[in-house]
Amino acid sequence: MSNREITGMYPGSFDPITIAHVGIVERAANLLDRLYVAVAFNPTKNHMFDIDDRVRLVRESIGHVANAEVVCLEKGLTIDHAKKLDARTLVRGTRSVTDFLDEIQLFEQHIYLQTARGIRPGDPDFVDTQTYYALPENDHISSSFVRGLYMVEGIHNRGELIKPLVPPCVSQALQKKDQQTTTL
Numbered sequence: 001m002s003n004r005e006i007t008g009m010y011p012g013s014f015d016p017i018t019i020a021h022v023g024i025v026e027r028a029a030n031l032l033d034r035l036y037v038a039v040a041f042n043p044t045k046n047h048m049f050d051i052d053d054r055v056r057l058v059r060e061s062i063g064h065v066a067n068a069e070v071v072c073l074e075k076g077l078t079i080d081h082a083k084k085l086d087a088r089t090l091v092r093g094t095r096s097v098t099d100f101l102d103e104i105q106l107f108e109q110h111i112y113l114q115t116a117r118g119i120r121p122g123d124p125d126f127v128d129t130q131t132y133y134a135l136p137e138n139d140h141i142s143s144s145f146v147r148g149l150y151m152v153e154g155i156h157n158r159g160e161l162i163k164p165l166v167p168p169c170v171s172q173a174l175q176k177k178d179q180q181t182t183t184l
Contacts, residue, residue, distance in 0.1 A: 006032050006088055007036070008091045009038050009081065010035060010036070010037045011038040013042055013047065014057070015143050016170045019141065020141040020142070023138055026065055029065045029067050031130075034068075035067060036087060037068055038071050039055050041072075053173065061167040077113060078110070079127055088127060090130070094131055094132070095141075107129045149162050159171070
């Protein structure tokens with residue numbers, strides 16, 4: 001038995017973080033000594049919130065999880081960031097068959113990137129992947145669903161539709177965003 005701390009990294013854009021993401025953080029943190037929730041910037045995406053706001057919202061949303069810490073991912077490969085943080089596992093979430101197929105492809109890419117560097121599954125430095133299935137009550141929730149609801153014009157109660165899908169701080173940030181947009 002090793003006394004080595006088991007650290008994981010949960011990467012994502014979290015734009016915005018949802019209650020489904022928070023649930024995965026809570027479940028993964030129960031099995032890990034430390035969990036880094038890594039907020040990524042993707043220049044090919046049109047983000048609803050800038051990186052600083054997303055980091056703040058993730059911090060507020062998971063503040064109750066004692067062994068979880070929010071970090072910002074800079075440029076580079078996810079697997080390299082995990083290694084810098086001494087993460088032994090990547091935490092991933094999946095809702096549907098489509099998500100699952102995407103996650104298998106990411107898993108295979110991470111294996112390729114490591115084996116190309118001489119690190120094989122079972123080696124002490126190999127970064128593995130833990131996939132968490134969304135809880136049934138959260139299976140329909142995604143950041144893109146929330147963004148879609150927010151962007152559709154003519155929905156008079158969109159705040160009420162979004163509120164159960166996101167942590168309170170995100171709901172408040174979206175209300176503030178609405179107020180700023182209507183005053184322009």
